[in-house]
Amino acid sequence: MSKNNGEKAPEEKKSNFIHLEIDKDLAENKNGGAVLTRFPPEPNGYLHIGHAKSICLNFSLAQKYGGGCNLRFDDTNPVKEDVEYVDSIQEDVKWLGFNWEGDVRFASDYFDQLYLWAVKLIEKGKAYVDDQSAETIATQKGTPTEPGKESPFRNRSVEENLDLFERMKKGEFAAGEKVLRAKIDMASPNMHMRDPLMYRIIHQSHHRTGDKWCIYPMYDFAHGQEDFIEGITHSICTLEFKVHRPLYDWFLDQIIDGDTELENKVRPRQIEFARLNLNYTVMSKRKLLELVQKEIVAGWDDPRMPTVSGLRRRGYTPESIRQFADRIGVTNRDGITDVALLESCIREDLNKKAPRVNAVIDPIKLIITNYPEGQTEEVEVINNPEDESQGARMLPFGREVYIERDDFMEEPPRKFFRLGPGREVRLKGAYAVTCTDFKKNDAGEIEEIYCTYDPETKSGATTVTRKIKGILHWVSVDNAVDAEVRMYDRLYNHEAPASQKDKDHLEFINPDSLTVVNAKVEPSLKEAKTLDKFQFQRVGYFCIDKDSTSNKLIFNRTVALKDSWAKKK
RNA sequence: UGUCCCAUGGUGUAAUUGGCAACACGUCUGAUUUUGGUUCAGAAGAGUCCAGGUUCGAGCCCUGGUGGGACAACCA
Numbered sequence: 001m002s003k004n005n006g007e008k009a010p011e012e013k014k015s016n017f018i019h020l021e022i023d024k025d026l027a028e029n030k031n032g033g034a035v036l037t038r039f040p041p042e043p044n045g046y047l048h049i050g051h052a053k054s055i056c057l058n059f060s061l062a063q064k065y066g067g068g069c070n071l072r073f074d075d076t077n078p079v080k081e082d083v084e085y086v087d088s089i090q091e092d093v094k095w096l097g098f099n100w101e102g103d104v105r106f107a108s109d110y111f112d113q114l115y116l117w118a119v120k121l122i123e124k125g126k127a128y129v130d131d132q133s134a135e136t137i138a139t140q141k142g143t144p145t146e147p148g149k150e151s152p153f154r155n156r157s158v159e160e161n162l163d164l165f166e167r168m169k170k171g172e173f174a175a176g177e178k179v180l181r182a183k184i185d186m187a188s189p190n191m192h193m194r195d196p197l198m199y200r201i202i203h204q205s206h207h208r209t210g211d212k213w214c215i216y217p218m219y220d221f222a223h224g225q226e227d228f229i230e231g232i233t234h235s236i237c238t239l240e241f242k243v244h245r246p247l248y249d250w251f252l253d254q255i256i257d258g259d260t261e262l263e264n265k266v267r268p269r270q271i272e273f274a275r276l277n278l279n280y281t282v283m284s285k286r287k288l289l290e291l292v293q294k295e296i297v298a299g300w301d302d303p304r305m306p307t308v309s310g311l312r313r314r315g316y317t318p319e320s321i322r323q324f325a326d327r328i329g330v331t332n333r334d335g336i337t338d339v340a341l342l343e344s345c346i347r348e349d350l351n352k353k354a355p356r357v358n359a360v361i362d363p364i365k366l367i368i369t370n371y372p373e374g375q376t377e378e379v380e381v382i383n384n385p386e387d388e389s390q391g392a393r394m395l396p397f398g399r400e401v402y403i404e405r406d407d408f409m410e411e412p413p414r415k416f417f418r419l420g421p422g423r424e425v426r427l428k429g430a431y432a433v434t435c436t437d438f439k440k441n442d443a444g445e446i447e448e449i450y451c452t453y454d455p456e457t458k459s460g461a462t463t464v465t466r467k468i469k470g471i472l473h474w475v476s477v478d479n480a481v482d483a484e485v486r487m488y489d490r491l492y493n494h495e496a497p498a499s500q501k502d503k504d505h506l507e508f509i510n511p512d513s514l515t516v517v518n519a520k521v522e523p524s525l526k527e528a529k530t531l532d533k534f535q536f537q538r539v540g541y542f543c544i545d546k547d548s549t550s551n552k553l554i555f556n557r558t559v560a561l562k563d564s565w566a567k568k569k
Numbered sequence: 570u571g572u573c574c575c576a577u578g579g580u581g582u583a584a585u586u587g588g589c590a591a592c593a594c595g596u597c598u599g600a601u602u603u604u605g606g607u608u609c610a611g612a613a614g615a616g617u618c619c620a621g622g623u624u625c626g627a628g629c630c631c632u633g634g635u636g637g638g639a640c641a642a643c644c645a
Contacts, residue, residue: 014582014592042645077644134643143641145571179643189572191641200643219645243573243640272574274638279580285645327593329582331575334638338580341594351607386607417605428603459603471603538604565605 016330018057018271022065022234031233031266035067036101038232039093040223042074043085043207045285046300046307047092049321049342050276056325057273058236059098068101070230075108076222078206086207088300092308097318107222108208110229114217115169117225117255118180118198122161126254127198128154129164130181137179140186141194147187148194154183168201171214175201182221184250192247196220224248225255227268235268238275239332245270276328277336279495281306287506296509297491303545303556304491304513314488315533315543315558320349336495343559350533350541350558355383355390358428358473359521359536359555361485363402365477368433370452371399376478379459381429393524397430400477402520407472408449410438415568417469419449425470428537432457432468473537480520483553485542487515525553533558 026033037058041051062069071093075081090104121127130137130153142148156164168178180199188194198221203214224247227235248270256262275283282288283306291297291305300307303314311321324345328337358381376398383390403419412420419425424434433451441447457464493510525534530546540561545554 016582040645044645074645080644137643138641141641143571146641147571148641176643189640191572194641197643202643216643218643223645239574240639241645274575327581331582333575335581338594341581344594347606356604356606382603385602385604415605426603430603468603469605471605473604535604535606538606561604561606563605568605 014326014329017332018061018234018236018273018330019064021269021271022061025233025269026065030269034231034233034266035062035065036070036231036233037061037067037236038070038072038105038227038230039100040070040072040074040107040226041089042077042080043082043089044077044080045085045289046088046305046309048283048285048288048305048307049278049281049311049324050283050306052096052308052321053276053325053328054236054238055093055096055098056322057330059100060326061234061236062101067233069098070102070105070232071100072105072226072230073107074219074223074226075106075206075208076217076219078202078204078216081207083207088309092312095312095318096308096321105226105230106208107217107226108206110222110226111209111213111217113229114222114225115215117251118165118217118221119162121182121198121251121254122165122180123158124254124257125158125183127161127180127182128156129161129168130154130179130195131177134176137181137197141191142186144189144191150186151181151195154195165199168199168215169213171203173201175203177201180215182251184247190243190246192220192244193250196247220244220247221251224251224268228252228255228265231266232268233266235270237270237272239272239334240275241270242272272332273330274332274334277334278306278339278342279336280339280490280492282492290506291491294506296506303486304488312531313543313546314556315350315531315541316346317349317353317533320346323349339490346559347541347562350535352386353384354533354535354541356381356385356537357522357525357534358395358475359483359485359519359525359534359539359542360402360404360473360475360480361487361517361519361536361539362405363475363480363520364405364408364446364449365400366403366433366449366451366474367400368451368453369436373399375399376476379430381459395429395522395524396476396479397427398476398478401427401474402477402480403427403449403472403474405446408435408438408446410446416565418472419451419470423470424468425472426457426459426468427474428471429459430474431455431459432464475520475522479523481523481526481553483519483521483525483555485517485519485555485557486545487517487557489513489515519555521553521555528553535561538563 039055039058059069130151140149179197181195184193186194197218199215202216301309301313324342378394379397380392382392407418409420419435426432431453433453435451437450439448491513492508494508528544532544534542541558542555543558545556
């Protein structure tokens with residue numbers, strides 16, 4: 001409260017190289033100063049933290065320049081796509097805190113237009129129908145170091161191509177029988193310019209267009225035109241699409257050529273940036289799908305998944321993810337970001353927001369021998385020392401409490417300042433207690449701890465001034481609530497550098513990535529709602545899980561607290 | 570035997586038209602604290618991949634290396 005003097009300036013949004021590029025465009029008054037970006041996922045999976053980077057980038061660009069950002073589904077391949085993904089993606093974008101410009105767009109909305117443009121290319125002699133198999137075409141393509149060979153069907157007449165393409169559309173051919181290719185340059189050093197496919201035959205219902213089409217445009221023939229149709233000024237994408245850019249430009253050149261109306265339309269400018277790599281984290285959609293399908297995780301929103309929904313369920317906040325996106329910046333060099341940076345963002349956010357509660361993960365009973373049997377009382381504890389407006393609550397206290405097993409040591413080492421025989425500690429918010437004795441079971445494990453308490457030390461009482469260094473969290477035995485606590489470790493026990501991305505990551509799965517424990521928590525938590533977040537004293541941040549079918553409270557651990565004692569051990 | 574992109578502390582990023590390499594995370598000290606958290610104060614850690622060149626002066630410009638990445642799906 002009184003710290004406003006030393007207050008740091010609110011963190012300024014760093015400006016990155018894309019800002020500089022847009023600034024240049026604006027200085028030249030390109031597009032009349034308009035900025036329209038877009039986020040164009042294929043609905044073939046759930047969004048993950050890497051997409052979140054792109055979302056934050058595109059939407060914040062729009063905000064910064066007073067423009068907009070479209071949400072467009074790149075649904076050109078019905079084989080892989082599903083409405084489940086369309087729904088989850090919209091939910092995730094909204095949850096991250098962004099609003100797209102106008103209605104949601106779909107590439108499939110442009111299928112008619114794309115078809116017309118394909119016909120135009122055929123008419124110009126710039127596209128042809130090829131009868132060869134996928135394998136043959138692949139072989140003829142050459143390699144990055146060797147030029148390709150031209151297809152024997154390359155020089156079919158315009159009339160024949162028109163007829164064939166029409167019949168492809170009508171469904172006269174089986175999948176794989178024919179494709180439409182652009183006629184560019186089989187010797188180009190850029191593989192994407194070696195007569196790329198424009199259309200292929202897929203006899204499968206599309207989640208939006210149903211059975212209207214059996215030919216579908218390839219991504220390369222669709223994406224640039226989609227941006228063009230929507231009037232996107234800046235098409236921000238990841239580095240691997242840099243080599244596609246000449247092809248997009250070529251398609252647009254052909255389409256625009258001879259059409260004065262299109263000639264005056266905004267041409268999107270593509271700017272590439274490096275995708276996010278996180279250590280200990282796999283971001284490939286293909287592999288995440290595999291984790292789901294093989295039931296290595298419980299679903300796309302399993303809290304161990306790097307998906308937006310997984311992070312949400314784990315207790316990450318949209319603010320923390322946006323903060324992360326801001327901190328990692330945007331460049332065009334590949335790197336591997338340390339997950340510690342992400343974890344730092346969520347700790348920072350939750351530290352301000354999450355109320356502190358008492359919970360004992362691994363309980364052991366502590367009995368206060370000089371506290372009258374049958375007596376109870378309530379003690380007041382602050383909900384969040386970082387935010388006074390969160391107030392305080394009353395906690396029931398009695399003769400028997402649970403404390404953390406780790407908080408007692410029979411033979412404490414020098415720097416341990418929690419409980420041990422003859423030692424005095426404070427039960428947070430309540431009294432100071434001194435250990436007088438303890439009981440072991442036959443296995444030699446400590447079963448009960450006996451203490452006496454000093455009534456003069458009640459929290460808030462000022463009469464006792466002696467220093468008590470150790471402070472323990474506790475839960476009253478009579479009022480303790482059972483809870484299931486899920487502690488998550490890294491799903492992967494290796495670092496996943498970009499250079500290893502072709503390896504089968506599933507062999508690196510950490511089998512101990514989930515530990516479930518039965519904990520005792522304070523009674524106030526009975527009223528907690530799904531996705532509510534708490535800081536368990538000295539343990540970590542936890543989030544109430546939505547799937548609590550039983551009466552048990554279920555907590556997912558968002559992130560552990562920093563613990564310097566743990567490091568010393 | 571190609572084309573394109575990239576190279577700054579452990580990690581991620583900064584560094585106006587060339588001018589003392591900065592910030593965050595992480596690490597380590599110390600102080601405060603009824604959380605070994607938080608907060609606060611401080612420290613260590615790079616001379617900018619290498620070798621040349623231009624310049625009064627180069628992380629930035631030029632040349633040549635080295636290293637890493639992208640591109641050869643009827644995927645996006």
